[in-house]
Amino acid sequence: MEALGGFAAASLSPPPPHYSTILQTPPWKSLPQRIGQPRLWSPLLCISKNVSYGLRPKLRKYTARLQKELNCSEKFKHHVSVHFVRLVVGVMLVMSVSVGVSRTPSWALTEENLLFLEAWRTIDRAYVDKTFNGQNMAIKKMLATLDDPFTRFLEPDKFKSLRSGTQGALTGVGLSIGYPTGFDGSPAGLLVISATPGGPASRAGILSGDVILTIDGTSTETMGIYDAAERLQGPEGSSVELTIRSGPEVKRLSLMRERVSLNPVKSRLCKMPGLGKDSPKIGYIKLASFNQNASGEHSLLLPVWA
Structure with a gap:
């Protein structure tokens, strides 16, 4: 009897007489020639039937199943590596121990948190625009739950435009713009609320009620007010091209930006x-x-x- 990693291994019993015949059978024989013959001997089955007596009870069910199949001769014992037996026993022991180990508890996240994180990871990984700001998206989503049209989030560039409009003066063409109501069948675009007296727009003949169709060739049909205000403003002395609909007439104007004092x-x-x-x-x-x-x-x- 030989000790294997602290466990006892009993001697192996002699093999059945037909094993020598099977081992000498060429493996390339056709299937009809091998029908009815016993299955070939495999070294994987040559583990002692007494291996499990030193193991913990959970492993006994594995070795009990092996006892029905293990009946090999002494001459095959040396063909089975001692290291292989130790490996098999070690794997079985690790498997039995790992079954009872509980998983590490996960973070205390709600389903909404997990959904948001998964959406953010997907956007961050696959979205084309790498300048996408997840913080702005989250803030806008939270403000949208208020269902208040007068509560909105302004990004830094839009907030800067708002501040410049409340300081009493800016560099632009002197136009106050808004969205058309659409009730009177007015065309899509941005509505001129008023033109600052003496400003570039007023001198060009732009009146209250006119509609701005394009700014520098870009359609205003889906353009926001803050985006339009940013396009109308610019360095002093620079020019901007506008397409204006005044009643049935459509005209194209080139205005020079200048410092405009706002008198509300x-x-x-x-x-x-x-x-x-x-x-x-x-x-x-x-x-x-x-x-x-x-x-x-x-x-x-x-x-x-x-």
Whole structure:
């Protein structure tokens, strides 16, 4: 009896007499010639039937199955490597131990978190535009859940454009733009809300209600207001090409950008109709937007009307 890695291995019993005949049978014999003959001997079956007595109980079920098939002679014992037997026993032991080991607990993530992470990894791996910003996407998605049209996220470049419009002056063509309502059948594009008096757009004859069709050859049909404002602004002295629809007429204009002072306050002093020359007057003040000039211009009107 020989010790194998701390486990006892019993001697092997003699082989059946037909094994020598089978081993001498050429493997290239046709299938009909080998029908009815016992299966060929395999070294994988030459493991002692007493190997399992030193193992833990979980391994006994494996060796009990081998006991029915192991019946090899002493002359085949030396053909079975001791290292091979140790390897088989070691693998069986590792398998039995690994079954009872629990898996490491995963992170405490909700299904929504996992879905977002999977979507982000997919976009980061496969999206063509490498400038895609996942933070902006997440912020916009959270703000969209508020369902408030007056709450929106401004990216840094758009926020810069907004700040420049509230400082009272900017370098551009002097146009205030918005989206057409579409109720009157107006064409798709950007609507001119007003043109700054004395500015490049006003001098070119652009009026309130005109529609901007293109900016430097780019259609405004699906263009956002902030994108259009960025295209209209630029270095002082540079030019911008506009296609304007004014009523039925379509005209193309080239405007030179310059420093424009924004005055959001418009006013008018009117007389009450039907009361003669001494009728009281009514003052109208229109505040188009809020910027640094709004409060100052408003204050200048009140003393004049008093």
